[in-house]
Amino acid sequence: MKKVIAATSRKRKQDRSRANKEQVPDDEPVSVKASGKKGSSTQDKSFSFSLSDPDVLDCPICFNPFTTPVYQCENGHVACSVCCSRILEKKCASCFLPIGSIRNRALEKVLESVKVPCANAEYGCTETLRYSDKSGHESQCNFVPCSCPHSDCDFVSSFSDLPAHYRTEHGSSASAGVRFLYDKPFKVTLNSDDDDDDVTILQEVNGGKLFIVKNFVAGLGNAVGVFCIQPELLPNYRCQISAKSNGCSLVMNSFTKNTQNSAMATILSSRFLLIPTDYFGAGQPRAFEICIFRSYE
DSSP: OHHHHHHHHHHHHHHHHHHHHHHSOTTOOEEEEEOOBOTTOOSBOOEEEEESOGGGGBOTTTOSBOOSOEEEOTTOOEEEHHIIIIISTTBOTTTOOBOSSEEOHHHHHHHHHEEEEOTTGGGTOOOEEEHHHHHHHHTTOTTOOEEOOSTTOOOEEOTTTHHHHHHHHHTTSTTOOEEEOTTSOEEEEOOSOTTOOEEEEEEETTTOOEEEEEEEEETTEEEEEEEEESOTTSOOEEEEEEEEETTEEEEEEEEOEEESOGGGOOGGGSOOEEEETTSSOTTOOOEEEEEEEEEEO
16 A cells, blocks of 8 residues: 555656646746744845745645645655545655654745745736635636637637727627627527537627637537636626527527637537527528526526
8 A cells, every 4th residue: 555655646746747847847937925024023024036846835745735734754754734634544655654743834834924926917817825825716716818719819818808809809800700789689690511510709799798609510400509708717697599490499598608718618518509400491591599698697
């Protein structure tokens, strides 16, 4: 059991190290800020410095950011409290000595003092956080980057800056999509090629928020869903999709689904309306109506 834990830890460390090398060049250290007061002096002793290896602030077992308490064995190997109790069974992964009773107070002090900017700072987030709070904040940050849905554009920004970009750069192009108003039904026409998936971009007239209608060709017909280009944690909009043909109606009342990248939007993870292959008569445009409401889920 001990050999398995050690080998697994080393392999995960190697895999993560390779991933880090692919994402962050070695010559780009992470800048952090430490703050505190010395003795009884009220003078701020904060200063900035760079970490050439930011992994030193992560647990070497689970690779999550350290949070207090941090434990060490008698040889100085460290691990987070969760790994000590649940994974290692209070045996050090490096030397197998007992771990889980000796606190590493020095590292805990560092963790309390180190402040780092949010990874989304370049997209407008101004938060400066304790390193241990960084991943939790970033998982809920509203400045997470979103990609322009236009097929020939690689622009990335916060979701709040995306509407102005799209209106300025793509609003007058032939592939600009459909402009609509909340609470007002509008028409969307499917691609005439039965074998192709396609995307229709929607932009609300007043606020400019971007949506996409994604059509997936399925075995029984066309699966149609509506997505909003914004962070996943924001509320979803209420919407209705309806198709009418030869006196028949298909109606779905549901909600949009959020996505930060239109290429990642999949019907499998969304609410969708399935329009049968032969639902529209021969020669008829494969058109349906959508209404996106101002209200949220």
